[in-house]
Amino acid sequence: MANPTAAMLVIGDEILSGRTRDSNMHHLAGRLTEAGINLNEVRMVADDRTAIVEGVRALAPKHDHLFTSGGIGPTHDDITADCVAEAMSASIDVRPDARAILQAHYDRQGIEMNEARLRMARIPEGATLIRNPISAAPGFTIGNVHVMAGIPAIFEAMVAGILLSISGGDPVLSESIRIDRAEGDIAARLGELAEEFADLNFGSYPFRQNGQYGAHVVIRGTDAHQINHAAALLRVAFGDDAS
């Protein structure tokens, strides 16, 4: 059975301007691979209503899951929740359960609730909340769309929570083989193996060390026996170079 598929929508002007280097995409990619879910596509857009709505509408129907990061804080540029509601044709308002979570958090800290903070309790109708163990303001899941914070520590905590409740597929296994020859020398045999083992994925990642070219070949798939077989053939082809 094919593994579930996923897409990600990274939201935030600061990523596109180069001010901030996104780390959430790389984190999610690793966690999904471990969970046997194939991340097939990522889009990064600005804090712009049209871009977010179109992104959700394009990605959610094509994949089993869509994960978003960013734009759910209290400031004017935090428009993700409203845009996701629009894209999913759901109404949105301050929801009592989310408001109660925030109120309890602020009461504990002696911080006043105000209109801006209340924006973080805006949750689309029908969504389930995603717990935020760090700063309380929840994310949410509506349909197959998981809406999370952009701050990496909070994003990562939310991902950990969601992945407990999502069924993955067979874990994706991989074997990495270092070959101390230039990619141009191994490409022909590698291409043959990729055709022969059509269920496996062969990636070639060149490097240069001490002036010598080499490549890491990564064989990925869900069948350990096939991976071992292909790796053995690759080692035979490149003799003592492969380790």
Added chain:
Amino acid sequence: MANPTAAMLVIGDEILSGRTRDSNMHHLAGRLTEAGINLNEVRMVADDRTAIVEGVRALAPKHDHLFTSGGIGPTHDDITADCVAEAMSASIDVRPDARAILQAHYDRQGIEMNEARLRMARIPEGATLIRNPISAAPGFTIGNVHVMAGIPAIFEAMVAGILLSISGGDPVLSESIRIDRAEGDIAARLGELAEEFADLNFGSYPFRQNGQYGAHVVIRGTDAHQINHAAALLRVAFGDDAS
């Protein structure tokens, strides 16, 4: 006059599997901002023909420039050049000028040219070559699409070359103001300023330091006078906290 716009297509299984953390997007974002070109959208896709062709067809017509990274090496999974040609309805074959560049490079290094390496001389008809000062294999520009290598050192060298020949707009200026108050406390006034100064972009990036919440507010735009004015109003609103 509005600044030129750009999109980026990051190509590579290794990015989506989490094996490799992409750095090219962040690099390009910074260089484009310096050049006065607005990066509006990024997509990351696998080494998959349909995904690459659709990505180019979706992004190239919407923006002044499309930059791609990855998938122009010698191995079977390097299919970017052929996919871009297909998306742009151009024919593609080994081109004598690109072949001569590669042959000279390999001759100098005593490396044999072979079928795999010759793949890197496949260039769409009508494209201009982008110089690769590191490993010779060129990128290319066809229409408004700039096709570059995925290896960061080569990508960065190619970007530097391209930006010499692209006209940017007014440089985007920015001022960053640190406010030692929680975002929820500054959101209301910040929202007012964002409405008042509609030509400027106000981003709020929360942080937590020694248990205290704060935010960096970044005001971006092309009019230095407006930015200074807005920054002064923000400092007045938050008194000695803002620096």
